[in-house]
Amino acid sequence: MGDALPCSVEYNTDVFTAATVADVVGYFIALLKAVTSDPQARVSAYPLMSAEKRQQALDTCSGVDRGYSQTKGVHHLVESRARTSPDAVAVSHDPDGAREALTYAELNAYANRIARYLTSRGVAPGDNVALCLPRGVHQIAALLAIVKTGAAYVPLDVEYPLERLRFILGDVGARLLLTSADTRMNLAEFVDVVVLEQHAREIAEQSSDDLDVAFSPDMPLYVIHTSGSTGKPKGVVMPQRALVNLVEWQTRASNAGAGTVTLQFAPLNFDVSNQEIFSTLASGGMLQTVDENVRRENPRFLEFLKRRRVVRMFLPPVALEQLANEAAAKDVALDDLREVIVAGDKLQITDNVRAFFEKYPHARLRNQYGPTESHIVSEHELDGAASGWPLHPPIGKPIDNVQLYVLDENREPVPPKVAGEVYIGGPAVGHTCPGPASEGVNAVVSRT
Numbered sequence: 527m528g529d530a531l532p533c534s535v536e537y538n539t540d541v542f543t544a545a546t547v548a549d550v551v552g553y554f555i556a557l558l559k560a561v562t563s564d565p566q567a568r569v570s571a572y573p574l575m576s577a578e579k580r581q582q583a584l585d586t587c588s589g590v591d592r593g594y595s596q597t598k599g600v601h602h603l604v605e606s607r608a609r610t611s612p613d614a615v616a617v618s619h620d621p622d623g624a625r626e627a628l629t630y631a632e633l634n635a636y637a638n639r640i641a642r643y644l645t646s647r648g649v650a651p652g653d654n655v656a657l658c659l660p661r662g663v664h665q666i667a668a669l670l671a672i673v674k675t676g677a678a679y680v681p682l683d684v685e686y687p688l689e690r691l692r693f694i695l696g697d698v699g700a701r702l703l704l705t706s707a708d709t710r711m712n713l714a715e716f717v718d719v720v721v722l723e724q725h726a727r728e729i730a731e732q733s734s735d736d737l738d739v740a741f742s743p744d745m746p747l748y749v750i751h752t753s754g755s756t757g758k759p760k761g762v763v764m765p766q767r768a769l770v771n772l773v774e775w776q777t778r779a780s781n782a783g784a785g786t787v788t789l790q791f792a793p794l795n796f797d798v799s800n801q802e803i804f805s806t807l808a809s810g811g812m813l814q815t816v817d818e819n820v821r822r823e824n825p826r827f828l829e830f831l832k833r834r835r836v837v838r839m840f841l842p843p844v845a846l847e848q849l850a851n852e853a854a855a856k857d858v859a860l861d862d863l864r865e866v867i868v869a870g871d872k873l874q875i876t877d878n879v880r881a882f883f884e885k886y887p888h889a890r891l892r893n894q895y896g897p898t899e900s901h902i903v904s905e906h907e908l909d910g911a912a913s914g915w916p917l918h919p920p921i922g923k924p925i926d927n928v929q930l931y932v933l934d935e936n937r938e939p940v941p942p943k944v945a946g947e948v949y950i951g952g953p954a955v956g957h958t959c960p961g962p963a964s965e966g967v968n969a970v971v972s973r974t
Contacts, residue, residue, distance in 0.1 A: 552576065553941055570934075574941055583939040587931050589924035594771040594953060596743045600800075601673045603773065603808035605736050608634035610810075611784065617813040619662040620834070628663050630810075633670070635734035640671035642732035643725065647718070649701050651676025651739055654749055656695060656703040656717060657794065658682040661815045664722060666803065668704055669794070676739040677701065678746035678763065681794035684709050690759060692716055697761050698749050698959060743767035749959055750797055752898050761959030762797075762898045769800055771953045772901055775926040776805040779905070781890075782838045782865060784810035789831070789839035791821060797901050798869055802840050811838075824852035828860075835862040842870040850882035860886050869894040869902060875915045883912035895921035900954040903928045928952040 537547050553574040560572040575583065607616075612631035619626045628636065649655055655672045657679045659665040672679040680698050682691055695703070695716050702718040713719060722729075744765045751759040782788060788806040790813050792799040806813045814834050820826045828849065831839070841849070846868055853860075866889055873893045883891055891912075896902040906922025908915050924930040929951035932940050940946035 549941070552579065571936060573938065574944075575939070579941070580939060583941070584931075587924065587929050587939070589775075589926045589928045589952075592775075592926045594767070594774050594927055596767065596770075597741070598770065599673065599741055599743075599745065599766040600747065600769050600773060600804040600808065601670060602741075603770075603804070604630075604670060605634055607807060607810050614784065614810060615812045616807060617663050617666045617790075617815065618834075619815045619817075620830075621662060621817060626663050628667070630807075633663070633667055633807075634736070636667045637670040637674060638734050638736060639729045639732040640668055640722075641674040641737055643729045644671060644675050644677075644702075644704070644720075645737075646728075646732075647702060647720065649675045649677050651745065653677040653701040654680050654698040654746075656680045656682050656698075656700040658684060658703065658705045658709050659722065660706065660709055661790075661817060663815075664706070665794070666790075666813065666815070668722065669803070672704070673747060674737050674739070676741070676745060678748050679794075680749045683793060683795050688712070693759055694751050694761070697751070697759070741766075743770065743953075748797075748800065750795055750898060762956050763959050764797070764800075764901060764956040767953045768901055768956060769804060771927055772801060772925070773805045773808050776801065777809050778926075780805070780809075780838070780865060782806070782809060782811055786811040786837045787814050787835055787862070788812070789834075789836045790815040791839060791841060791845070796870070797898055798840050798842075801902060806838075824848050825856070828852050828856060828858050831860055831863065832858050836860075837862050838865040838867070839863075840867045840869070843868050843873045844871065846882075847874075847876060847878060850876070850878035853882050853885060854878055860889070863889045865890050865892065867892045867894055869896065873919055875908075875912075875917055875919065880912045880915065883915075887912070891915075893919045893922060896954070897950075899956050899958075900928075900950045901956075903950055903954050904930055924952075925954075928954045 535547055535551060556576045557572055557574055573580065608630040613629050615627050616630040616633040617628050644655065655677045657668060657672060659668055669679055680694065680700060682694065691713060695713065700717050702720055703713060704720050704722065707721055707723050744767065746763045747766050747769055749761045749763050751761050753759060788802060788811050790799070790802050792802060803813060814836060816830060820830050846866065863886055868891070883889060891908045893906045893908065894902045895904045902925065904922045904924050906920050908919055931949040931951070932946040933949055934940050934946050
């Protein structure tokens with residue numbers, strides 16, 4: 527038939543839609559055109575998408591370009607709240623039933639005194655300061671203090687083996703270790719140890735005014751160590767710009783505002799803790815910390831959420847599953863719960879999770895994604911009745927100012943529903959320790 531090649535497509539309508547089949551035909555036509563135009567090329571180099579489809583794929587890879595604050599760090603956002611809402615409760619803790627709380631003015635002043643004491647001990651912008659304190663108001667104040675000095679905090683978990691802790695301290699070249707009498711570790715031969723209680727008087731004598739430290743959006747905020755692909759701990763350095771962009775996006779995307787009670791669930795050595803802490807304090811909410819023994823005991827944890835009237839919480843999927851299982855067996859009314867955000871692992875809508883959100887239909891479920899090297903970079907909010915939610919929800923679209931590309935081995939975008947590798951670009955990208963901060967497309971971080 528001349529230059530024409532007649533073709534027909536048969537497909538199972540129970541499996542494929544007409545639109546899907548039309549896309550497949552389009553890929554086939556694009557491949558044929560590429561082969562006929564350059565028959566000597568490698569097969570792997572031939573595109574499956576037309577130029578128009580390729581551009582459409584790229585256009586969906588970028589979050590909304592809103593810009594983000596590059597003259598302020600997350601600590602500046604907290605300082606701003608301390609000026610506008612000084613008497614609002616910033617952080618609350620319940621050790622052994624005796625509640626401790628700090629207002630925004632008290633938290634900021636206490637953090638400033640600790641920060642000034644740290645600078646008197648030689649801490650300067652660009653340094654790394656290790657932090658090992660039990661959960662509570664002092665931990666949050668100390669973390670904020672380290673950031674105020676321009677240094678990055680390095681969380682240490684007392685449950686880690688001593689050799690791992692020594693490795694982390696050596697890897698980051700920690701200026702000092704800020705800890706407490708209860709958690710003091712035998713690390714004095716590796717780093718200068720400051721026990722918070724022992725220096726309470728010197729700290730109290732410091733000025734409570736905000737520090738005037740030169741700021742850059744590329745200043746490291748924290749260094750968190752993962753196991754690394756080889757089993758050797760890998761330090762991920764996250765710059766201020768990444769968290770500022772995330773916090774500003776989170777504030778726009780969330781209903782949580784002034785006065786909202788957010789649970790501080792994650793340990794500091796998990797990156798989501800930064801999202802819990804700074805997205806709450808930047809928006810004028812109240813950060814409710816929880817003791818480890820309560821956090822790990824589902825019956826007590828469920829009662830704690832009710833008693834403290836928690837509105838928002840960030841949980842890994844496994845913790846959500848455990849909570850949902852406990853809620854199924856107990857008649858506990860979480861009337862205040864409005865937002866559950868999950869990240870850190872693949873979300874699965876099990877029968878327990880489905881029943882949980884049917885029991886508490888006023889709560890939103892938001893599935894977020896992001897490796898440690900970039901923190902959170904995408905989100906999908908599940909809508910409609912929980913009975914209709916898919917078993918494996920998608921990871922959603924990139925957050926503001928972030929790019930997510932699914933590429934093949936030639937770093938070309940793949941068609942929808944074709945496996946590839948995830949590349950991340952924009953302000954969310956951190957770097958490993960040691961190494962310079964870099965805004966741009968990172969190395970492959972995950973396979974989809």
